[in-house]
Amino acid sequence: MPKADAESPQAPVDPRLLRYASASRGFFVAIAAIALAQTVVIVAFAWLLTRAITSAIDGMPVAELAPTLGWLAAVVAVRAALLWAREAVAARAAARVQTQLRSALVAAVGALGPEWLAARGSASLAITAGRGLDALEAYFGRYLPQLVQTVVATPLILVVMWWQDWISGLTVLLTLPLIPVFMVLIGLATRSVQQRQWQTLQHLASRFADTVQGLSTLKVFGRQHRAAASVERVTDQYRRETMRVLRVSFLSGFTLEFLASISVAIVAVSIGFRLIDGALTLAVGLFVLLLAPEAYLPLRQVGVQFHAAAEGVAATEDVFAVLDAARASKGSAAGSADSHSPVPEPHPAVPELVEGRxxxxxxxxxxxxxxxxxxxxxxxxxxxxxxxxxxxxxxxxxxxxxxxxxxxxxxxxxxxxxxxxxxxxxxxxxxxxxxxxxxxxxxxxxxxxxxxxxxxxxxxxxxxxxxxxxxxxxxxxxxxxxxxxxxxxxxxxxxxxxxxxxxxxxxxxxxxxxxxxxxxxxxxxxxxxxxxxxxxxxxxxxxxxxxxxxxxxxxxxxxxxxxxx
CATH class of the missing domain: 3.40.50.300 (P-loop containing nucleotide triphosphate hydrolases)
Structure with a gap:
């Protein structure tokens, strides 16, 4: 099966996903609308919480604080509802996309024909269509929603922070690029080890299928133990590749969390010094400080969720390679017909051939x-x-x-x-x-x-x-x-x-x-x-x-x- 280069750059969202799975288009529209609503709720939550805290410090009676606290509770409920809606939309989209891609894959294999299939491992193709596409649940449920949330929420939160306190906004603007830079470096390493793990799994599936198919022959010639040892070696290699993926995932998560914590700490120290000398009011400083982690959170989570979605991404690349091959084959067949190829076009129906020679x-x-x-x-x-x-x-x-x-x-x-x-x-x-x-x-x-x-x-x-x-x-x-x-x-x-x-x-x-x-x-x-x-x-x-x-x-x-x- 064709493989993408493990070191080649990869777009966050493969355009072929929109081409081959129409359900993904509506998903992006819905998830963008939810992300916008979540951003508004985040800003509203920070503002209401700031108002409640500053009012309590100023000695406002509880009765007068009740409306603010009520609105704060409502915002929390809306935020929870939006999180539920995002999960529901993502789960439904993942199921529909899995169905569409599996159907397209089966149709593509049928169009490419038995000659193409005979030159490839049916076991690895089955792994791709089964476990591989099942991994799209993490891709749609975690990675893509977080990616859209980053595109929508981070710029808006940054604008609000700049509007309230341009120094904090500038600090976030200057430190924010550090996370994508490290994400790219970590992503290249993750992609490489994830591809090796995926290829090892496909190799294991093919080896196991071949061993089971020829087990009776192997047993007759006393070679079943050697075949079992071979499967065990590939299994051990898959275990090592899996542990390598987990190690990279944990280290990358630590790195992104460390960078985000340092960045928020810089903003907090700046706000603290200006609160002491009176250059900044408590309301503005607290409001901006509450928004600072939310500015880094979506981008940080993109890096974290990339690892959970990596297996699904690797599988979709294999699926897209098959679908691209089918499109190319169809185009080649059309071109051959135009150039008077000796291979005829398929007949729409079989003639009466029972008496034919x-x-x-x-x-x-x-x-x-x-x-x-x-x-x-x-x-x-x-x-x-x-x-x-x-x-x-x-x-x-x-x-x-x-x-x-x-x-x-x-x-x-x-x-x-x-x-x-x-x-x-x-x-x-x-x-x-x-x-x-x-x-x-x-x-x-x-x-x-x-x-x-x-x-x-x-x-x-x-x-x-x-x-x-x-x-x-x-x-x-x-x-x-x-x-x-x-x-x-x-x-x-x-x-x-x-x-x-x-x-x-x-x-x-x-x-x-x-x-x-x-x-x-x-x-x-x-x-x-x-x-x-x-x-x-x-x-x-x-x-x-x-x-x-x-x-x-x-x-x-x-x-x-x-x-x-």
Whole structure:
């Protein structure tokens, strides 16, 4: 996934937030209005408190002080209400922005296609869409409101102080820039360590997902302990990065508090000396002294809350990178169309392709830094086309190209339509070497993506896939937990067959569907696949088993010498 430079300067608010999350626009308007009201309340509170104290010192009776104290209590209540309103607005905005960005992220991944996704870690993308966007709550709930409060409140309070006592106003004006200077320096350090922590978390997620996925293989070869040790090392690295972030956060908080305290102390000393020599009245001095901390507070809190929001900021950068890539891809596709690119524009609907022939001519799949040798074959409805050859010859890469997960040169047409102009889900039913099952029932896995599941078709698909003994209502765990490897593989094959039976895919592509089956079950599976083809399906089959030749109408052999070194 693209990463921003950890040392590059960053605007307080990324303009792309307003572009990709429309809910943030109304949030800024509402939070600015609340910040203005809070500033007025702060000034009113300082003035009323000053009046109450000076009146009490002058000996004013309690009865005459009652209205001032009443107004003071009302101002305190209004200030509390405004704080509640700010929290409520921020929480609602954060929830809406999270929803919008997640939806935009899913749409962007869909637009970029499986080829783009295959080159990136799905685990790190899941972390970004999950925990990363969840961290926006701190960004919207603490950092952005405090940032707006600084922009609105600090200048207004400074103007009021200057109006009442220009010396105190000038002191604040001269000392105030010290806080932003240190904030920038601290922010650069914080951003760097936060980015490293975020990248380590994504690395940990990817490593853990890969380890769990290959755990059975690792256990067979006695390498599970080494894999566990690797995950433990990354976890320990994440712990160290987290502690480094906390250390920087605490030190920066101390620094900002120290600077603000020193600045307020300078104002207080100046007021004290002028009160002694009579150059300043008690009312003005107390009023300005009460406002001085409020002038520094918003800016100080921005620095403090930046750390709480840093994880959300890092996640949004990853999300924006994906959304920018989708926009660039869309613009590139439009530009390619204008320049007569050989890649056609997507069709709004799939034509009647069930009787169409799949024709592949000089297909060269991009793999790594090179390309596989050209491959040509033709598969018509009612036939089984077998792709065979040693491991690494590029058989699965051909399937990846057809389903849009790998780039290729040459042509691949179905019924005269370029397959690159069609969504794979509209014409291809595919079962890969990894079953890719989800938590839920077996029936739910078989009918995945069908808005109106057909119970009879589920039973037929399971029967053709030699999985009729499995209960469609059986609940599975994550990644199909509860089934053996062979059973999970047959459910995946049944899912592909079901899509064809429902008329959703004229072509069925099966990648090593019998690799985990015994000879007897494999023979039954071949018979099921043959009967599916006899009923009109275009079947593409990859298998190392020589027994697959018995049901094949066409055999396409890939030699190991054809794979570039």
């Amino acid at each position: 799949l024709v592949v001519r000089d297909l060269r799949v991009h793999r790594g830094g090179g390309m596989l040798p050209p491959l040509s074959f033709s598969a018509r409805p009612g036939t089984v086309t077998l792709l065979e050859g040693p491991s690494g010859a590029g058989k699965s890469s051909v399937f990846a190209a057809l389903r849009g997960a790998a780039a290729f040169d040459g042509t691949a047409e179905l019924g005269g339509a370029d397959v690159r102009a069609l969504a794979p889900s509209q014409w291809l039913a595919w079962a890969g070497q990894q079953p890719g099952l989800l938590a839920g029932t077996i029936a739910g896995n078989v009918t995945l993506g069908d808005p109106a599941p057909d119970t009879a078709a589920v039973s037929r698909a399971l029967d053709l896939a030699c999985a009729q003994a499995l209960d469609p209502a059986l609940e599975l765990g994550v990644q199909g937990a509860g089934l053996s490897g062979g059973q999970a593989q047959r459910v995946a094959v049944a899912r592909a067959i079901y899509r064809h039976l429902r008329g959703l895919a004229p072509v069925v592509a099966l990648d090593e569907p019998s690799s985990a089956l015994d000879a007897q079950t494999e023979a039954r599976l071949w018979r099921g696949i043959r009967s599916l083809a006899d009923e009109g399906a275009t079947v593409l089959l990859i298998s190392h088993r020589t027994s697959a030749r018995a049901i094949a109408d066409t055999v396409v052999h890939l030699e190991p010498s054809e794979v570039p070194a």
